[in-house]
Amino acid sequence: MREVAFIKQNKQKWLNFEKAIFGKQLKNPDELASLYIQLVNDLSYAQTYYPKSKTILYLNNLTARAFQKIYKTKREDNNRFIHFWKTEVPLIVYEYRRYIFYSFIISFCFIAIGVLSAANDGAFVRLILGNAYVNETLENIESGDPVAIYKSGSNWGSFIGITLNNLYVGIQAFLYGVFAGLGTVYVMLHNFIMVGSFQYFFHQQGVLWESVRGIWIHGSMEIFAIVIEGAAGLILGASILFPKTFSRITSFKIGVKNGVKILISTFPFTIAAGFLEGYVTRYSNTMPNWLSVGIILTTLSFISFYYLVYPFMVNKKLKEFHATL
Template sequence: MREALFIKQNAERWKQYETEPTKNPDEVAERFVAITDDLSYAKTFYPNSKTISYLNKIASGFHQSIYRNKKESTNRFAQFWRFELPLLFYKHRFKILYSFLFFVVSMLIGIISAKYDNAFVRLVMGDAYVNMTNDNIAKGDPFGVYKHEGEIEMFFQIAGNNLYVTVATFVMGLFLSVGTVVALFRNGIMLGAFEYFFLSKGFGLKSILVIWIHGTLEISSIIIAGGAGLVFGNSILFPKTFSRFVSLKKGVMEGLKITIGILPIIVVAAIFESFVTRHTEMPAWLSVCILAGSLAFILWYVVIYPMRLARNLNLLKPDATEN
């Protein structure tokens, strides 16, 4: 696209950002994400243009209004995780909540199905896994599956699989959000059957202390990816005032940013599973600390911090974005 056309298509919106500030946190979040997208596009295709300085001024206004008394980083990479991703979490908080509810309901279905159908666990998890776990239980090491390979080999296998599941959960949103819901349903049922299997063998508490060392971050990431998939799918179903193409473009970009943003969490979960979970003999207090720390991080970064960020924006003076 030529620069003149790029400016013509967006100039009215940019002017609105300057002259018509809003106190609505959802609108502020959307504006911030949009202007950083425009700035990135301009830097890529018009590196010597004055448009970059103009857009940077608008974006800086958002930055200054969030943390007026703090020194801001101009690093695009840092700004993404510090501002853009949390604001996307806030903007799409209800879709992430729906993803969580879908997952929890499907997990409960998995638990109930496993309880009342003895063959269900084998159907979901496979005979090989169930037989291996029963053998490990007989040997006095019910979670021996986490020790059967070296740490490095296990890390690459688990990280690759989990990254695939996360990205696939998002991409399945292409099928009008139904694909993402099916992916959440499938993973939730598997987890429910998995947990009930150990509960039925008398290792319910132990399974939580061992498996959720990595599972807290891993499952949280899948749920967030489910939210991203709903952003993708709903952009096709509910374009609102946008054309369907523009709505789809926005949905893909915002869902993709959320998915990319949580990939480091998936990697950390794989590190935990490969290097930490295998130590099933660790003290209970240490397991609880890791679980609590992981859960606290997810709640803070995905829920609490985005709300605070949005509240800070909501309390701005009307002329804040003009600074």
Template structure:
């Protein structure tokens, strides 16, 4: 069949498909099937024709419409936690690694500095906090600060504060990642100085068993927020083949997904700090169990499980 005859025979049908959108899924599927047949014929006999390109574009649009509106099995929320977020974690595993390295390095450097300079801890944490802690130690209750406030009020205040800090670390990525680096630096130094203060007074391991009940989740969330900030900053610095604005949109989306994924962790950390950390005389086995469960969860969900999901995925990298 000549191309002109082929065009004359089908053009009215194609115009109807193009300009008259069909809501009925069965009719849409029928149109797609007919267009694929026409496209196959055109590719065979007119491979370089504008008709072929036209049919290819229209078939692609209908295909995307079918799968965009296709009812997905299960809940979108469940898919977010089972697939989407782990794939984002896997794609940006380097950012997570560097956020961890920066934070940990700063904490170690702070502890080293505190060991060689008696005024360092006071300079970081403030005289008031150090003196309060020393008073609590003298009274035989070194972790009494966690018992001074109403449980529910403490839970709500800490949850909101954790979310705010994490969001600031994330948004800091807009400053070419430097804002996120600085906030990881500040928080790492505070943690290092804080932890050394208790080790210097012979309460190091006791503090680990008490403070890190909530700190394991809280600090992990700050590190992951730093990774989200790096994703945002790197999308500006290294757009790759995308336009910079398009790269920024993708980076903001992936970073925001990480922050959303951290919300349950913030809440869990605040609950532990408000209701559990104050139980400073709980059995060591119970404290160790809580610590182990927290760290195992973080490592599994943010490191190991994303690798498993990536291997199962048809697409090894999330675009």
């Protein structure tokens, strides 16, 4: 069968299925499962006979969303909260994994720019971090406590203030994606050039290790979360620029929906980072190296596993589910 005939024969069925998945009046789980099996069969047929066709992209996207919808409505998975973190977010992250990759590349590039700029221009660090911060940190280094600035204020006050600021940065990184992704890149540029110049400043003063063992207690999750939030913003921008088989407005709605879910998934990590900065980082100079390094590696491993490893595990389970149909 020619591809045109294949599309013409199944187009209405696919449109009806889209309405069942995205519409307000949802079909019951059994009916959805039946439609899902038909959709998987169509996808398999398209992969066999039209391997380079855009139809495969459309059907694969629809199949993934159908899988999420079916699992959301299954009785044994009636806890919406658990489903969101355990299945829904990982599948979305896997679907948009290339944007996570792009976000990491952009972040590393801006960090490198920050390092090189600070290394070649003595005034750059003051331009980025401000004279007050630099002067106070220099005084702290002379007194033997390079990260003493994180001891100012009360524990709970620092926790709340820092957390609210980091949540604001994350939301900003996502929302600015509406400007074709350029707004997100700007937010990332500002934050990651600051990270690069900030760390080079401590290296220049001969206290890089002291800064790493203190600052990255909270920074590992805080910075990683900004990378993921940047990816969510890039997804939003791409939904406008590259609608694929959807209309631009439909693509934008999907981009907003999925981007928001990824954004929300970073909030617990951002809050945890704020807690560590308010209650733990201030004691980094008194704790043994093994403890500070252990905290850094544990937090970094946890957030890395959730966004870089676990989505592949969930997707593998999805493929195994397909194989049983």
